[in-house]
Amino acid sequence: MLETEELKKVFKGKIAVEGANLYLDKGESVGLLGPNGAGKSTTISMISTLLKPSSGDVRLYGKSVIKNPGKMRQVLGVVPQEIALYGELTAYENLKFFGRIYGLSGKDLEISIQRVLELVGLVDRQKEIVKTYSGGMKRRVNIAAAMMHEPEVIIMDEPTVGIDPQSRSHILEMVRQLNQEKGLTVLYTSHYMEEVERLCDRVYVMDHGRIIASGTKEELKSILSSEETVWMELDRPYPEFFKELQSFDGIRQAAEIGKGINFIVPKGSRVLGNLFQAAERHRAQIVNVTVQTPTLEDVFLHLTGRKLRD
Amino acid sequence: MGAFLKKDVLVLLRDRTEVAVLLGMPFILIAILGFALGGLIGGDTEVLKMQVAIVQEDDEKQGIEQFAAALNNSGMSAEQETALLAVAKETSPSTLLRGILADGNLGELVTTEEMEATAAEEALKDEKVVAILTLPENFTLDALRNMLLGIGTGSELQLTISDYAATQSDVFRNILDEFAWSLSFESTVSRMAAEEGKVYGAPNFEVGGIEAVSAANPINSMQYYTIGMAVMFSLFVAGTIGSKAFVERQQFVFDRILLSDRNPLVYLGSKAITAAAITFCQLAILFVFSSLIFQTFDLTNLKLWPGIALIAAVFAICVGTLASLLTALTIRLNNETVNSVFSGSLVILFAFLGGSFMPTEGMPVFIREVGDWTPNGAALTAFLIWLQEMEIKPLWGMLNRVLATSALLLLLSLLLFPRKGAA
């Protein structure tokens, strides 16, 4: 339903986003991953019509929204990275205002306010001034404000930054429910890998203003799945065994760590069988063997050469 | 629009500091200025109490005699002579001055003591007095001749002030300024009366009878400063609305508003209307409370209030458009400088030019002219005209200026406001 074509944004000669192609199908939950300054927020601002792209296009149901942003704005809910609320007003007053500017009034308005408050679990505290809320509560109202007009698509820009685990899991569960039970289309930006793993069907990975990888979680992981990391724990160090192990075909980056050995083998390699025999010969007792499949974090590390969060 | 208005007003009223600045500060200043210059006492005045030395080099009795002799030689009719001499005795400046300083509230504040020049200097050095007021030789004669006959350049009071008690000596200097102001005003009236051959009784002397254009309704300092401070602090409303807009832009609520696809001009319009409404209420509150506490205006005089309301409304519209311009600039530049320059410097400059701190009467003509082109200055002048003449017609000169300025500000703000939000 929503796609971007070669989106590009240049700020005073500095390229913030370039060649961003992404799409969202109805009812999908898509993640946008990237480290600080990758260009996630800039991309989102362009999609949500707040920022004019330097070039490229954003289309909703095939129609460009750059010239005519009205259609997009109607169906879109945006949860900005910052808390975009009136600190001096109560949660209720904030929601009332944001509901009214979307044309809600009277009973519909009240119903909407109570619906979103229930969604974010703040019904009891709606009459308190927002400025006095905890970070997590502010984040929740920030989300609630974007849900007042029952959008079809919701774009969330790091909605869980800097909050307590309880609020965080509440928000994650809420997004998951909205997506799976109400069919809301979600674009979820984060640099928390676990969140994206838990919520999203597909993922775009951004770095330095470009999308460097995309696909389902499985597809992304398969980038790394030609290799596996093996951790073999022994009852004590066996220098002889370690020496022999290093000469095995296909074993790379072997390292003795304490009583165990860590190394990388090609996926589906038969080398493990030979290894067990060698251990037998050296009378080495294997306590534990783990074969690790890569996480998105590993994928990210592989793609960009750095961790998501420093 | 209703949603925006309600939100803007709520956001402003919830900000206690802002409310204190917009309502509390002018009130305190009205009290201080009006009191220091008008001898009205409210609250704790202990800190302002002062000792003043008076050095009398003038011989009042002799001065009046000499003045009588001068009258004799002036070729006036006997009737006129008698009248003027009576006035001279009543308004002899040094008697008046001593009277004021000893009188009622001011008397509690200022204690005077006559001293020899050298003793007085000694006392000033020893910090026993905060100022020395010297009535120079021939003070009475020169002053009377100037005041009542329009001959000569008058006389000057000499004031030597200490720097260890700056506040007190400032207050004292203000009292003297007031005195000089009203004296020359009163004397013009006296002379007119005398020339027309009417016997003019003892002038009803008022400290703080300033900027009096006609003798009909002299304006006292409480009234003057209530108006002056009110129009000055109304300007701050515009600055406040502008900085609230900056917060909205900065905290991305402005983005939310854009996302709702409402015409951004509704947002701008709401700022203007909010500022105008707040200004009108602010003026009303200041005027009414000043009247309740300081008896500034007669609350029961129903003829007084329609004119005040009219001027306040016109001025409020202007503050509204000013707020709209500041908002447009703030959103366009995404920068608070406009508001801080406005509230930090421009308001003070406008207030000064417009006569909020002191009447521009004594300043060069071009400053007065410029002052009357500032919205606050024009409004202040309009208020003064109304209080003296109680007629709507003479107000339009000033009010039209304010309205023209409003139109210009509105136009500018519409041109500068980014319609599509910020790129």
Ligand SMILES: Nc1ncnc2c1ncn2[C@@H]1O[C@H](COP(=O)(O)OP(=O)(O)OP(=O)(O)O)[C@@H](O)[C@H]1O
């Ligand atoms: N208004 C702007 N003017 C100039 N440069 C900007 C502007 N907005 C963003 N940038 C630059 O564009 C780049 C991308 O910024 P963006 O905010 O999109 O990153 P992000 O992926 O959202 O990062 P984060 O995870 O920290 O939110 C950054 O280098 C940033 O400095």
Ligand SMILES: [Mg+2]
């Ligand atoms: Mg960001």
